[in-house]
Amino acid sequence: MFVILVYDVNQKRVAKVLKTARKYLYWVQNSVLEGEITEANFRRLKGELSRIINQDEDSVLFYIFGSMKYSSRELLGIKKGGETNML
Amino acid sequence: MRKAIYLFSDGKLQRKGNTLYFESEGLKKYLPVEDVGEIFVFGEVEFNRKLVEFLSQNEIILHYFNHYGYYMGTFYPREHYNSGYMILKQAEHFSEQGKRIFLGRAIVKGSARNILQVLKYYAQRGKEVESNVKLVESFLNKVAEAKEPNELLGLEGNIREAYYQVFDVILQDKTFLYEKRTRRPPQNYLNTLISFGNSLLYSAVLSEIYKTHLDPRIGFLHATNFRSFTLNLDIAEIFKPIIVDRTIFSLIGRKEIKKEHFEKGLEGFALTTEGKKLFITEFEEKLKTTIKHPELKRDVSYRFLIRLELYKLEKHLLGEKPFEPFVSRW
Numbered sequence: 001m002f003v004i005l006v007y008d009v010n011q012k013r014v015a016k017v018l019k020t021a022r023k024y025l026y027w028v029q030n031s032v033l034e035g036e037i038t039e040a041n042f043r044r045l046k047g048e049l050s051r052i053i054n055q056d057e058d059s060v061l062f063y064i065f066g067s068m069k070y071s072s073r074e075l076l077g078i079k080k081g082g083e084t085n086m087l
Numbered sequence: 088m089r090k091a092i093y094l095f096s097d098g099k100l101q102r103k104g105n106t107l108y109f110e111s112e113g114l115k116k117y118l119p120v121e122d123v124g125e126i127f128v129f130g131e132v133e134f135n136r137k138l139v140e141f142l143s144q145n146e147i148i149l150h151y152f153n154h155y156g157y158y159m160g161t162f163y164p165r166e167h168y169n170s171g172y173m174i175l176k177q178a179e180h181f182s183e184q185g186k187r188i189f190l191g192r193a194i195v196k197g198s199a200r201n202i203l204q205v206l207k208y209y210a211q212r213g214k215e216v217e218s219n220v221k222l223v224e225s226f227l228n229k230v231a232e233a234k235e236p237n238e239l240l241g242l243e244g245n246i247r248e249a250y251y252q253v254f255d256v257i258l259q260d261k262t263f264l265y266e267k268r269t270r271r272p273p274q275n276y277l278n279t280l281i282s283f284g285n286s287l288l289y290s291a292v293l294s295e296i297y298k299t300h301l302d303p304r305i306g307f308l309h310a311t312n313f314r315s316f317t318l319n320l321d322i323a324e325i326f327k328p329i330i331v332d333r334t335i336f337s338l339i340g341r342k343e344i345k346k347e348h349f350e351k352g353l354e355g356f357a358l359t360t361e362g363k364k365l366f367i368t369e370f371e372e373k374l375k376t377t378i379k380h381p382e383l384k385r386d387v388s389y390r391f392l393i394r395l396e397l398y399k400l401e402k403h404l405l406g407e408k409p410f411e412p413f414v415s416r417w
Binding site for chain 2: 019027087
């Protein structure tokens with residue numbers, strides 16, 4: 001499945017959340033990551049994040065797609081990050 | 088499925104923040120370690136023990152190529168699927184002549200049948216391939232009688248030659264003439280593409296072998312000698328016509344790859360970085376393409392087909408079901 005992760009957390013925990021999410025997803029721009037992920041890894045990611053964030057203060061959102069077949073993506077301005085397999 | 092990463096830039100690949108990090112001039116990129124299955128290194132990439140350890144932990148395989156795009160070697164992490172039993176079986180099928188020749192024949196047959204499928208496609212499109220089809224068929228008929236692995240390899244060579252001869256008829260492109268098969272280094276554009284494609288496929292098959300209990304060092308058609316891996320060469324034989332050659336046909340047919348994508352070295356030709364990228368993009372596209380699998384009754388990608396081929400081989404070695412190579416239906 002394809003997941004878009006958006007987070008808004010207390011500054012103290014931004015680095016931690018980012019670091020954890022980067023193991024599974026591609027960084028797109030500040031506070032946004034996306035990528036294909038297996039169900040098992042998704043569960044692991046959620047587990048890891050929920051141990052980091054403060055349930056009363058922080059917010060992490062996941063947009064979950066079965067596949068990217070029926071969606072398209074548009075960009076205004078510069079491309080900051082995203083998935084690449086050739087570097 | 089975990090992805091393949093191709094590194095062309097010169098830079099440093101390292102473990103950072105518990106994931107992979109690639110840094111080169113003006114480029115900083117984190118790669119999600121959980122999403123990376125294999126890494127192909129084409130550039131001048133630095134790495135250290137810590138990285139190799141990390142790759143090993145995460146079961147990521149690393150292939151490296153030299154400046155000309157020749158395969159140089161692989162960091163094949165410690166086996167994570169260990170099976171002494173499977174290795175014994177594999178060795179048994181290698182050393183017992185009858186068992187070895189059975190697998191060798193199956194591989195050559197599979198390869199030839201896939202070649203014929205490709206040729207049939209072009210025959211339908213009105214290309215003059217009939218005489219070469221006959222030639223391939225006549226060699227294919229001799230495969231069942233081959234008694235020695237060397238004899239088989241010879242037949243395999245004959246089949247491939249008869250097939251490559253027809254590339255000129257199929258492509259009808261003056262820039263990309265076949266002439267004859269040349270390697271290390273290839274002497275013309277088409278040969279360069281064939282060599283590059285084959286080495287990509289060998290590496291891709293090796294990566295799939297890593298995910299099974301099989302030992303890549305024991306091949307059946309290609310003799311296990313002092314080179315490190317041979318089983319991947321065997322399995323790649325079956326898929327070359329439908330993956331590598333079709334990639335070449337698409338790229339040349341659509342006139343995407345041009346003269347400018349090659350450079351002449353001291354002894355022969357090589358693809359430029361742009362050319363390699365172009366080839367890899369199309370090659371990856373092919374591996375990702377799905378087909379309806381007749382037995383599994385679901386869509387599977389070509390990459391997964393390679394793995395299925397290995398599972399079939401495992402079943403054969405364990406005596407559960409005789410190995411039948413995959414033959415494309417179109």
